[in-house]
Amino acid sequence: MEAKAVDDYVELSNAAKNGPLLGRLVNYQPLFSTDPKVRSYPLSELSAPDQKRTQEALVVRDLLNVLVGLEGVYIRYNNYYDPHSDVVPEFKIAKTMDPSLKSFSKRIAKLGKYYIVLTKVAEKWSEPSFGNILHRFGFEVKRFLRLNYLHFIADRLERDFKESTTFSISELEQVITDVEITKQLELLYTVSERIDREDRTRRNMDRVKEDFNNFINDLKDQGQSSNAFILATDTRVLPIAKGGVILRIIQEMVHENLGDRTNVAFLNNILNDVAGNYCEMLFKWLTEGKLNDPYDEFMVVDTMKNVNDITPHMKYGDRLWDTQFVIRKDGLLKQYDSNADNELLFMVLTTGKLVNLVKTSLNKVNLTLATNRDDEIKNFSELMEGSTLELYINKWYNEANKLCLQMYLEGYELVKLIRMLQKHYFGYHNANGVSRFLQKNMVELTRRYRKNGYEREKLQRAFEIERESKYSSNNDLVKQLLNLQLDDQPFGEVILQYVRQGEEQREELTISGEDDGTRLLRANNFQNLKDILLQELTSAHDGSEDIKALKSNIYYLNFEMIVPYPISIIITRPCIVQYQIISRYFFLLQYYSKLLDDTWIEINKNIVWKYRGFTKLVRQRVIKRSRVLHNQMSQFVKLVLEYFTQDVVEREMNAMTSTTTKKASILDWQSCSQECLTNIMTNCCLSQLIEIQLQIFEIIHKFCKFITSMRREFCQLDANLYEMYTSSNSRRVDIPTNIYTPEEYTTRTSEYITYIDMVVQGFQQHVLAFKEGLGHHHRSNRSRDTNGDDHHSAARLLTSLSS
DSSP states (O other): OHHHHHHHHHHHHHGGGGSOHHHHTSSOSOOSTTSOOOOOOOGGGGOSGGGHHHHHHHHHHHHHHHHTTOOOSSEEEOTTOOTTSSOOOOEEEOTTSOHHHHHHHHHHHHHHHHHHHHHHHHHHTTSGGGHHHHHHHHHHHHHHIIIIIHHHIIIIIIHHHHHOTTOOHHHHHHHHHHSHHHHHHHHHHHHHHHHHHHHHHHHHSOHHHHHHHHHHHHHHHHHHOOSSOOOOEEOOOOSSOOTHHHHHHHHHHHHHTTTOHHHHHHHHHHHHHHTHHHHHHHHHHHHHOOOOOTTSOSSEEETTTTOOOOOHHHHTSHHHHHHSEEEEOTTOOGGGTTOTTOHHHHHHHHHHHHHHHHHHHHTOSSOOSOOSGGGSOOOHHHHTSTTHHHHHHHHHHHHHHHHHHHIIIIISOHHHHHHHHHHHHHOTTOHHHHHHHHHHHHHHHHSBOOTTOHHHHHHHHHHHHHHTSTTSOTTOHHHHHOEEEEOSSOHHHHHHHHHHHHHHHHHHHHHHSOOHHHHHHTOOSHHHHHHHHHHHHHHHHHHTOOOOOOOBGGGTEEEEOOOOTTGGGTSOHHHHHHHHHHHHHHHHHHHHHHHHHHHHHHHHHSHHHHOSOSOHHHIIIIIIHHHHHHHHHHHHHHHHHHIIIIIIIHHHHHHHHOSSSOOOSHHHHHHHHHHHHHHHHTSGGGTTTHHHHHHHHHHHHHHHHHHHHHHHHHHTTOHHHHHHHHHHTTTOTTOOSSOOOHHHHHHHHHHHHHHHHHHHHHHHHHHHHHHHHHHHHHHHTTTTOSSSHHHHHHHHHHHHHHO
16 A cells, blocks of 8 residues: 555646646646746747737746746746755746737736745744744745645636636736735745745844844943943844744834735734744743743743853852842833833843742742733733723732732741841841940950961850850841851941042042043943953052051951842842941941940049149149040041931931832832932942041041050159059059150150140031031932931031030
């Protein structure tokens, strides 16, 4: 039976010379313009009036062959045509043909060219490299040719030619013109031609240069955008036209044919069939977070698709959240062009990411937002009409955010966790804990920093003891995750890097009209861009190489914390860095407040400072003045601390955790967290006035050290005090060996008075500069402050410092 089937097949092919047209499509000769041709009957011998009808019949018979891509006797392929090449065939017409018949033949023969081209490209697009969408378009072309076009030729035109003795070439053209099938054939040919042209353009372009230009243009567009949506994109150009590029070409064809309802209906049907796989990918991404895109056709790209060794740290890090899934800019549908602020693209990208986030966090392999089959995309062209796409995406975006926020607020107790961060980093409602830590570790925190000093271990051990003490709650996750460290850089260098970097950028922008971002946008290629980045990095590194004296350990105190996934999506690493900087400033204020409190005990309660036997000069110019200066220092630190904690930090932290502020999406929580921390960082205390405060802290530190050292010095000024001190402290190693002589007494007293006068003058000048800066901040922000809180709190601090 199998052999007979093969014989029948071959016999059909060989016997089809005089058979129906569809039978002649199998191995019918000739297929090449260079193959031997059947010798034709000379048309010149059929030019007589009574023979014109015969000539017309022969031409019509040839045209029926041409319409299905075959040569006729008088209408043949051009000499250069090769069916195995990409050359588009053209048909040449016998010179001796009647001019009127030749005119008809030229108009009708183009359909044969369309048929051949569509047949070849449909076969070519069946290769996997062209992707599912183009593969499906090729299938739709094949189906149209087989079920519509060829049957029209065989069942209508060939039948009429055989059965009607009056069937003419004009009637042939009229039938072809009247039916929609030939119009649809031409539409498919136009689409395929545009696809082929796009494909050739991509193959011939310099893709590296094109990728770079797209990358820079995308940076410019997002830099000029005023919205809050930061869109991660892949700006590379696909090597061949596929995916969304194909859908966009068909969409453009639909738009161009809006005046013809039949053409639009046909193209929309083709579009719906071709976009079926794309619609499924969009639906799966929005509702399940799945990205099944083996041929890189969808608008979302998984940058980690080909990475096999993803470490747990990378998998559950906020960096992977930002970079794993990005928007493919090449081949975006035309509906996204009108969305200039990228909000719609951001919603598409974020929706799938949020569903993935919930699935990963809850360890749910199969999780979907869809509840029934009505949620699926049934009609692509209808989805693209009006605002339907926007409404559809917005629906799933809201559903994903609702589910994700429920997980965060109820499952992970996000608000409680944020308050824990505030408690331990900012001492928010934790004043006793901070005071207790400082009280126990003042000696180690006051010592000079040593890179490998034992103070680090002692502080870490003290912190661990505090963590396990009765004052710590077992439910305090943040306390369990915190690690005490001594940073490599003192607080002053860290914060001044931020401040000076901002000032330099503003200065460069004012002078040259361009900042670092502008210089980056002027790069010519990726290597040039890399060189600029390395140059700036080197410059920044060189600028921070200033050798400075080592400070006390309190300047290096830093609390490190690795935020667990998925909390790290909202409390990101940049947020933790800001928490740390603010915390270091807060602990510095607390430390100097505590240091001054301890010094107050020394200066007011110690028997040496309370001794009444000193001369009036010492009592007035040294002791009293030291106490007044100490009081001014203590008041200054406490006022700044009160302003910073209550008027700056507390206000922003209340805004971050407030339930009255509507935060309906993960983006709202991310933006709010970042905004509140940035507001604290840009407050005048941590920006414009930080350098003057660091100088004031240095003055306070030296003065407190002077106060402590004066216990020994005072004993040597008076014999009775010397006897009293040595008798009560007989075992102390710092007991002076003798008292000063009168000459030394005068010299020493003069030195003490000169030093105190210098400290008073330096402290008052710095405080005056601080108040002037605060006043400038108060005046410059008076008109810009929308709620007035910062304006009034700065005014209160200024008033308190001046009183």
